[in-house]
Amino acid sequence: MIRVRNLESGYGALRVLKGVSLHVDKGEIVTIIGANGAGKSTLLKTLASIVRPRSGTILLNRAPVVRSSAETIVAMGCSLVPEGRHVFGAMTVVENLALGAYIQYKRGKKYEIEEDLPYVFSIFPTLLARKTQLAGTLSGGEQQMLAMARALMARPGLLMLDEPSMGLAPLMVKELFSVVRRLRDEGKTILLVEQNAKAALGVADRGYVLETGRIVLEGASRELLDNKDVQRAYLGKEYRKINE
Amino acid sequence: MLEQTVQYILSGLTIGSIYAIAAIGYNIIYNATGIINFAQGEFIMVGAMTAITLSAFLPLPLAILFAVIITALLGALIEICCIRWLDRPSVLRMIIITIGLSILIREAALHIWDEKVRSLRFFTGNEVSSVSVFGAHISPQVLWVLGICALIVVLLNVFFKYTLTGRSIRACSSDKMAASLCGINTRNMVTLSFMLSGAIGALAGCVISPITQTQYDCGTHLAIKGFAVAVFGGLGNSMAAVAAGLIVGLLETFSITVMPLAYTDAISIAILLLVLFFRPSGLFGNREAGRLKEF
Numbered sequence: 001m002i003r004v005r006n007l008e009s010g011y012g013a014l015r016v017l018k019g020v021s022l023h024v025d026k027g028e029i030v031t032i033i034g035a036n037g038a039g040k041s042t043l044l045k046t047l048a049s050i051v052r053p054r055s056g057t058i059l060l061n062r063a064p065v066v067r068s069s070a071e072t073i074v075a076m077g078c079s080l081v082p083e084g085r086h087v088f089g090a091m092t093v094v095e096n097l098a099l100g101a102y103i104q105y106k107r108g109k110k111y112e113i114e115e116d117l118p119y120v121f122s123i124f125p126t127l128l129a130r131k132t133q134l135a136g137t138l139s140g141g142e143q144q145m146l147a148m149a150r151a152l153m154a155r156p157g158l159l160m161l162d163e164p165s166m167g168l169a170p171l172m173v174k175e176l177f178s179v180v181r182r183l184r185d186e187g188k189t190i191l192l193v194e195q196n197a198k199a200a201l202g203v204a205d206r207g208y209v210l211e212t213g214r215i216v217l218e219g220a221s222r223e224l225l226d227n228k229d230v231q232r233a234y235l236g237k238e239y240r241k242i243n244e
Numbered sequence: 245m246l247e248q249t250v251q252y253i254l255s256g257l258t259i260g261s262i263y264a265i266a267a268i269g270y271n272i273i274y275n276a277t278g279i280i281n282f283a284q285g286e287f288i289m290v291g292a293m294t295a296i297t298l299s300a301f302l303p304l305p306l307a308i309l310f311a312v313i314i315t316a317l318l319g320a321l322i323e324i325c326c327i328r329w330l331d332r333p334s335v336l337r338m339i340i341i342t343i344g345l346s347i348l349i350r351e352a353a354l355h356i357w358d359e360k361v362r363s364l365r366f367f368t369g370n371e372v373s374s375v376s377v378f379g380a381h382i383s384p385q386v387l388w389v390l391g392i393c394a395l396i397v398v399l400l401n402v403f404f405k406y407t408l409t410g411r412s413i414r415a416c417s418s419d420k421m422a423a424s425l426c427g428i429n430t431r432n433m434v435t436l437s438f439m440l441s442g443a444i445g446a447l448a449g450c451v452i453s454p455i456t457q458t459q460y461d462c463g464t465h466l467a468i469k470g471f472a473v474a475v476f477g478g479l480g481n482s483m484a485a486v487a488a489g490l491i492v493g494l495l496e497t498f499s500i501t502v503m504p505l506a507y508t509d510a511i512s513i514a515i516l517l518l519v520l521f522f523r524p525s526g527l528f529g530n531r532e533a534g535r536l537k538e539f
Binding site: 075090095150 | 411418
């Protein structure tokens with residue numbers, strides 16, 4: 001689905017990603033975990049062409065996309081749900097979803113859009129109840145749902161989620177991860193960036209650990225969960241406890 | 245007495261609706277880019293002047309249609325040449341660029357059309373024909389102005405609320421990054437809003453030209469009034485601009501009954517200053533909406 005080799009990226013003089021390589025295959029859920037400032041969001045923003053990479057290659061369905069604009073990436077089937085939701089606050093829930101389907105309208109797939117609307121409402125029933133409400137008046141969790149629903153309306157081949165659990169109540173986090181699980185069961189391909197490493201590794205097939213702009217560890221979720229360094233750094237377990 | 249009041253009201257509404265259209269022109273571009281386009285008044289002048297020139301060899305509706313198209317293209321040209329390639333420009337830089345453009349267009353108009361005062365033909369009848377409304381005698385052109393301005397407002401509303409392109413422009417003004425993540429080409433939407441702004445400015449210029457006449461520098465005057473109205477209503481809020489425009493128009497007209505004619509222009513400037521002093525968010529600028537729109 002997506003292959004990244006030696007990606008370097010940053011803002012101005014700041015080098016954030018220092019040669020990141022990773023890949024996500026079709027039907028996989030891959031998670032990137034790491035601490036604050038490790039470059040997780042920068043990585044996703046670079047993949048979505050919001051931030052331009054310095055060097056390296058990104059292949060989306062075997063096509064190089066390094067010089068493409070953000071809207072071309074979306075048209076090629078890769079949608080990002082950005083950190084901090086970024087819903088269109090002054091517009092209603094339905095209008096937000098219609099804009100999510102913008103690329104589908106451009107492709108002339110009116111029929112699919114009519115199918116997708118009930119589909120996303122079935123995933124997020126709360127949104128159906130809030131259909132005509134302004135997005136800016138929704139709660140944080142509902143806005144996160146709307147942001148995900150909006151991205152799904154484009155029928156992306158690869159869905160990238162940037163910190164979906166950030167700032168949400170534990171119950172809401174649980175609900176969101178059950179949605180991720182449902183999407184996985186439906187065969188969607190997802191690249192998930194999370195600080196909540198335990199929950200992320202719980203749903204993902206594979207994971208990468210990003211530390212100060214470099215991938216320091218990769219492997220199946222199970223292996224990472226059992227890895228002592230990961231447990232200590234990201235799962236909040238003490239040495240002592242591990243050794244017990 | 246009643247007739248006179250009706251007369252004042254109608255003439256107030258007429259100039260008020262032109263101010264409103266100018267203010268909406270500001271708002272469209274402001275919403276899409278955060279820029280105050282000080283060349284907005286020039287769109288009105290260029291539209292009217294082009295229509296006057298074209299009306300010599302084309303029937304009036306066609307002349308106006310082409311004038312609107314040409315002005316829209318001028319708007320696109322301005323955006324593509326002077327705005328598009330700027331990477332996150334500062335507000336001051338944008339102000340200087342648009343003021344510079346407005347001077348440039350005005351001087352170009354002086355060379356193309358000279359300094360004579362011209363006017364477009366009356367749409368129906370002529371200078372002396374009048375219709376009677378509640379006993380007041382008004383030119384049929386006044387009805388044209390009111391009708392076309394109302395039509396512009398309604399069509400714009402439908403466009404922004406119900407069409408995909410209109411929604412996309414609103415999406416860009418609300419959150420540029422999110423809009424491009426939806427696959428919207430935000431730069432093209434900005435170009436489009438300059439075109440839209442140019443087009444409605446030109447249409448307003450054409451419809452008002454028979455009454456107020458057009459000269460190469462008449463845009464400045466309308467630009468200032470339009471700007472005052474846009475701020476008065478609350479920047480970015482087009483519906484509020486309509487209300488604010490009508491209020492300013494009525495105030496200007498009724499001021500004649502208590503003050504000398506020369507002071508009418510001072511009214512809108514005084515309003516602009518008062519609003520900036522006491523209520524910078526504008527008359528209808530609601531704090532809640534302001535927060536949602538991320539001004």
